[in-house]
Amino acid sequence: MVLASGTHGPLLESGWLLAIQVVLITTAFLLLTKPSQNPRREVLLLSSIVLFTAALRVAMEPLPNVQPVTMACLVAGARLGLRRGVAFAIMVTLLSNMVISDGWWTLFQASGWAMVAAAGAKFLNSEGVLNMRNLLYLSVVTSLLFDWWVSLSIIDSSTTFSDFMLYLANGFIFDLLHIFATMTFAMWLAPALSDLISEDATLTESVLAVGETDVVLG
Amino acid sequence: MRLVALTLALICFTSLVSAHSTVTDNWEKDLENGYISTAPLVTEHLVIVRTSGTWDGSGSPHVFAFDFSGEPVWQIENPHALHNDLSPLLLVTKGQGCGGTWQDMVIIAWADGKVQALDVATGTEQWSAQTEVDTWGITGSLALDGDLVVVPTRQGLSTYCLADGTLQQRVELNQLGWRNGVTVSDDAYLLGNEEGVLNTIYRNGTVISESIGDGKIRHAPLLTNAGILIHLQTKSASEIFINGELFLTAGPSPAMPVIYNNQVYLATSEDFIFLDCSLECENIGITPFHSNGEIAIQEFDDGEWKVWAPQNNPEGGWGVFTTTEDWMILQSPNDDYATAAPGFGSNGTYVLGNDKGILMFYTSQHNNSVIPQGHEDLDYIFIITTLILLVSILASAPAFIFHLHEKLLKTLLPGVVIFMAFNITMISTAWSGYLSEQIEPEGDWDDSWSEEWKGSQVVVFELPEGQIVFGGLSGHKTVESLTDDAAFRVGILIEKETFDSGEWIKSINGHEGAGWEFKIDGERGLLGISEAEVTSDSVIRWYPA
Secondary structure (H helix, E strand, O other): OOOOOOOOOOOOOHHHHHHHHHHHHHHHHHHHOOOOOOHHHHHHHHHHHHHHHHHHHHHHOOOOOOOHHHHHHHHHHHHHOHHHHHHHHHHHHHHHHHHOOOOHHHHHHHHHHHHHHHHHHHHOEEOOEEOHHHHHHHHHHHHHHHHHHHHHHHOOOOOOHHHHHHHHHHOHHHHHHHHHHHHHHHHHOHHHHHHHHHHHHHHHHHHHHHHHHHHHHO | OHHHHHHHHHHHHHHHHHHHHHOOOOEEEEOOOEOOOOOOEEOOOEEEEEOOEOOOOOOOOEEEEEEOOOOEEEEEEOOOOOOOOOOOOEEEOOEEEOOEEEOOEEEEEOOOOEEEEEEOOOOOEEEEEEOOOEOEOOOOOOEEEOOEEEEEEOOEEEEEEOOOOOEEEEEEOOOOOOOOOEEEOOOEEEEOOOOOEEEEEEOOOOEEEEEOOOOEEOOOOEEEOOEEEEEEEOOOOEEEEEOOEEEEEEOOOOOEOEEEOOEEEEEOOOEEEEEEOOOOOEEEEEEEOOOOOEOEEEEOOOOOEEEEEEOOOOOOOEEEEOOOOOEEEEOOOOOOOOOOOOEEOHHHOEEEEOOOOEEEEEOOOOOOOEEEOOOOOOOHHHHHHHHHHHHHHHHHHHHHHOOOHHHHHHHHHHHHHHHHHHOHHHHHHHHHHHHHHHOOOOOOOOOOOOHHHOOOEEEEEEEOOEEEEEEEEOOOOEHHHHHHHHHHHHOOOEEEEEEOOEEEEEEEOOEOOOOEEEEEOOEEOOOOOOOOEOOOOOEEEEEEO
């Protein structure tokens, strides 16, 4: 839906755009300023998956509403937890929109994917194993809800309820494509991404264990 | 002896000059007086063309005559003529009969109801007559009936002596006409109108009216071996009738059909149609093509012929048809919307005119660029993605049989996504079309607009300086095409931006603001301008976001 052709969301003056970006960056920063035992490694991990996901989104941009970010947010939420998952979603949105197109809709996309990450953290984070069945269910639900949420960005003073419903109905094919694409990414990429994050987390834990021993010994 | 030599030298010189005047180069003229909506005439020495004036009233209708080197010979202007000056010029060769004798003439019918006969060589008026006006006057094609010219007027028919313009017959009719060309049969004149009624007017004044259907007859009826052929323009399509019986349903905004050697050629905004009416009429082929104006036949010395039809869309050009399988689009350097058929001269010369008001003269040696047609371009993306989808379905079949759900999805989903992603425009357009059919639009008609615009396509621009409305358009299938046409006709500049999702309007008449949105019949547009479809009576409203 978000890339469905038809009408622009309201265009913003550069001041407002800057304000939105400041709000989003501040939110991401606050979410990440949690005490960490290995901040350097964590920053490296987060940066690399943010860059990878943003690059993937930009690469997939010619395909309308094929959004690898939705799957990545679900996995990131599940593996990194709520705070880092949401921060991940915001950073990916900001970064990729710098290349694709920035506007009022950035706020809706960032918050939409943040909610997707939150859903991943809530429903997929069971016993450290990625539940594929739940991931697929969530792919369907979150893709659809994300599209509807982002569609709110087109509402202005002239939009009636029936206009909006018609807009949603017209975008259904794009919603369907988003759902199928997210499921595909979930089937093919999610396990690898999940393992990558988990592996890194395990390494972090083992490094931490050595450190603690050192402290005990000291 | 010297006298003989001088005479011979003079003859040689004269023939050289004469030869020089017939061997010409190609040339073009921007007539700057509106659109060329009807075919230029090519006489032995001249090209004669009419312009219609502009829709915003900034140009007045003219008739120009040029020699074959492009030099102006004469021109006339009718500052009183109304818009829509598109009645074809009628060439009359010299003769005698009713009223005396006449020279080679060109007869011009104007939208202010005036009929004017001019001497071809000089443009001098030989006679003129006035017919009735109801909003406008004459817009249909005239015809010759022996020593008479038959004029389809706004609400009737008049015949005049060719020699002096004396009125010979006048018949009042009940219906108004628009492009209501007349056909002369052995015993009567055939004339259609805006109410879908075919009037048969006998020379004794008897009129027989027959309702063909719920639509408009905007061409001269055709006499075929199978009967009278009418291409009726209906609200959102068209219907071809033969002797009052529905023969074929076709696309919207029909062109003016022609018959040649029992072959009938018709066109609409969607198709070019070939009928063989040697005995009964038979549909022998339909080719996708967009033409709403005149169709013309180019004859060759060997008895063969080609059919030309102007392409009435922004790409412009002329379709040149030999058969349904063998045709091409001829492009000119000035392509734009076009409704005028070409004019053909001897030795293969041809003259083109379009909505830009540009007249182009070409000799047979000149090769305009052509795009061969005859078979539809294969949609390779569709074919390849369909194959990928089929392969993924086949590959997932074992997983389906053995209930391996994960493997099934893993194999099937990529095929589905690839197919949908690469064909999303086609799928979403079909889906939106389906939705549109389910929803009755509330309409956006304003009662203050001209009644003549009812049933036609109308565009409204809500500009900061005020509202500009233009109606009476037809034949457009998308918002983009309709908007471009209306903007062109009212002189509004449209600036577009191209995105992956299609073209968007960036500014209208320099006003960019926060963007532009459109409504179709009161409903907000939900597709891109090149995908959003319009009907034959849609109202498009552009307003600032």
